[in-house]
Amino acid sequence: MPESTPWDDIAVPDTDFNVRQVGGQRAVPCNWGRNSDGECLFLIDLQGDHTSQYRRNVATVKGIGVDLRSAGPGLQRLVLTLERHVDRDLFAGLCRTLSASLADAPDSASALGIALTHIRRWKHFLSGRGSHLSPEEVRGLFAELQFLSELIGRQGAAVAVEAWLGPERSHQDFIFGNTAVEVKSLSGAERNSVRISSEDQLESLNDRLFLRIYRLSSGSGGPQLLSLNGMVGRVQGLISDPDAADAFERRLVTHGYAPLPEYDEPAFVVSEKTTYDVREGFPRMTRSGLPDGIMKVGYEIKLEAIADYECDEGNALEGA
Incomplete structure (x- = not known):
């Protein structure tokens, strides 16, 4: 039986997306989400305009969509979208690790930097088709x-x-x-x-x-x-x-x-x-x-x- 993931109990909306906030006290909120196509999302809410930082450091990752969107006046949202090429359980593990790293981020700029660094690591890993290591490995x-x-x-x-x-x-x-x-x-x-x-x-x-x-x-x-x-x-x-x-x-x-x-x-x-x-x-x-x-x-x-x-x-x- 497949392992449970954070998206299992999030309903697929008719439009836009549904979210559930990651628990714990955070300076930068994070959310699990599903969009109207049923795709799994991880969203990071950012204060201010971070377009320049995003464009300088973003990496394209096979199987994962990475997008910086406006979320209202003075707000942006980094949205990671699972596409068909990547296993859901693996994406969940990667996002959980990212979530843990973001728990102590003091502000939006730091959070975005942490997220983009993780995404670059994911790019290397997914392009190499990595698998789980044995205890000996x-x-x-x-x-x-x-x-x-x-x-x-x-x-x-x-x-x-x-x-x-x-x-x-x-x-x-x-x-x-x-x-x-x-x-x-x-x-x-x-x-x-x-x-x-x-x-x-x-x-x-x-x-x-x-x-x-x-x-x-x-x-x-x-x-x-x-x-x-x-x-x-x-x-x-x-x-x-x-x-x-x-x-x-x-x-x-x-x-x-x-x-x-x-x-x-x-x-x-x-x-x-x-x-x-x-x-x-x-x-x-x-x-x-x-x-x-x-x-x-x-x-x-x-x-x-x-x-x-x-x-x-x-x-x-x-x-x-």
Whole structure:
């Protein structure tokens, strides 16, 4: 049975549209709505004239109509309309996330800016035909973003985002300078081994290759815990360059991520972080070392077997 949506109990009007206001105290009112064609709407009421801001920043999104309309003297309304090409449940999730982001908007200009930023993210996601991430994929993406945030602090946002090649199906998750880094996540309950998914993952043409492992503990709240959505927001806050921000959004889409409410849980904290220098003697299976006729190898490495290769975490951030 399909999940319920905010539009289920809104009647289809004969003309114009019917609305129901989103609950809670807000400086900028938001509404769920249906128009006379039965289409699902999300509407944001704005004080003043925001035409110039809208025209500078609006993005066209396949399957979603975006329109700024007059709503009376000194009033405008941003109207998002679900068209036939986008699933209603997905649109509901996107609008709920937008609604939550707008809850603390202090004024109409800020609200419109937040909305247009979200719409640009939706454009990337919908054009990439993203799907829901599995729990394992959520942990894996969280770990990659944790490393990305650290790399931004060391190398800057432009270099760090360009180095993030995991979404592009590169053999390693990060390549920068003459350094490659493969990032893995382990849940707190998992045994002390790490899964290597191919014979290429621990073989690199770069001079230096590191394996970074994050052990993630999960919970439902707390000051140090971050959900996947929270981690995405943290990284976005570290990127001020528009080109790097756009590249980051594209990589998230390629990874299959969209800012959906289900990624508000679980929340994680990095309980342990370990870096290994994948140098000569490191136990691994590589393409160059496989017998003829063997391909697509996956295997696990016991962490106790690579303890001698542990190194300072800063080594994986240098890019020398």
